[in-house]
Amino acid sequence: MKRMIVLLWTLALCHGGFAKPTANDVTVALAAITDSTICAVAAFLNTPSLELPGSEVHFRDQESLPYALTFSNSDIGTYLPVFLKTKEGNGTNFFASLLQSAKGPLNDIALQYLTVHDWQVGHAILTGAAVTYFGEGVTLNSMMSSVIMNGGFSPIAVAADVTVSGKRVSESVRVEGIFLIQTDEDGYFEVKPLELKINGETRGV
Numbered sequence: 001m002k003r004m005i006v007l008l009w010t011l012a013l014c015h016g017g018f019a020k021p022t023a024n025d026v027t028v029a030l031a032a033i034t035d036s037t038i039c040a041v042a043a044f045l046n047t048p049s050l051e052l053p054g055s056e057v058h059f060r061d062q063e064s065l066p067y068a069l070t071f072s073n074s075d076i077g078t079y080l081p082v083f084l085k086t087k088e089g090n091g092t093n094f095f096a097s098l099l100q101s102a103k104g105p106l107n108d109i110a111l112q113y114l115t116v117h118d119w120q121v122g123h124a125i126l127t128g129a130a131v132t133y134f135g136e137g138v139t140l141n142s143m144m145s146s147v148i149m150n151g152g153f154s155p156i157a158v159a160a161d162v163t164v165s166g167k168r169v170s171e172s173v174r175v176e177g178i179f180l181i182q183t184d185e186d187g188y189f190e191v192k193p194l195e196l197k198i199n200g201e202t203r204g205v
Contacts, residue, residue: 036074073127076114135154
């Protein structure tokens with residue numbers, strides 16, 4: 001009987017050790033990290049800054065842009081109501097739209113990502129951190145001006161170590177990597193992974 005228990009325990013450990021996330025799990029995890037990072041930047045750029053549940057930005061002394069984002073059981077499904085509130089009572093005329101753009105230049109982008117991927121409460125919960133690099137000499141004012149005047153900004157490098165769990169993944173997925181958030185020639189946002197590890201395994205990019 002003891003030998004049987006030991007054998008079953010060994011098999012359970014082996015199965016857990018070799019369990020790998022599915023391709024869909026990886027896709028969902030990358031989308032969750034991408035969307036949450038863009039939402040965090042959009043929330044920070046809003047005037048006044050928005051607070052996303054379980055997400056926090058961190059600053060160094062005398063710097064106007066955050067050097068890191070942290071996620072603590074942050075449910076991406078709770079972000080949408082935060083951004084929708086910025087639309088309340090703004091009307092649909094040109095001047096109202098212009099004012100809204102000045103107050104939150106990336107809010108529409110965040111709303112687009114959240115609605116296209118249809119994130120609901122419990123779908124994806126993030127825990128971990130992402131270190132951001134906005135570029136040499138970039139300030140909050142210069143970034144805001146670039147977004148409002150040019151519809152985009154200089155590429156942002158993000159080094160992330162974030163674990164995603166929730167209803168949309170069959171098991172927790174730990175993503176370690178370096179990503180580049182940028183706008184393409186047509187003004188659309190894109191996120192390019194430069195280095196990537198999934199649950200400790202290096203993946204090609």
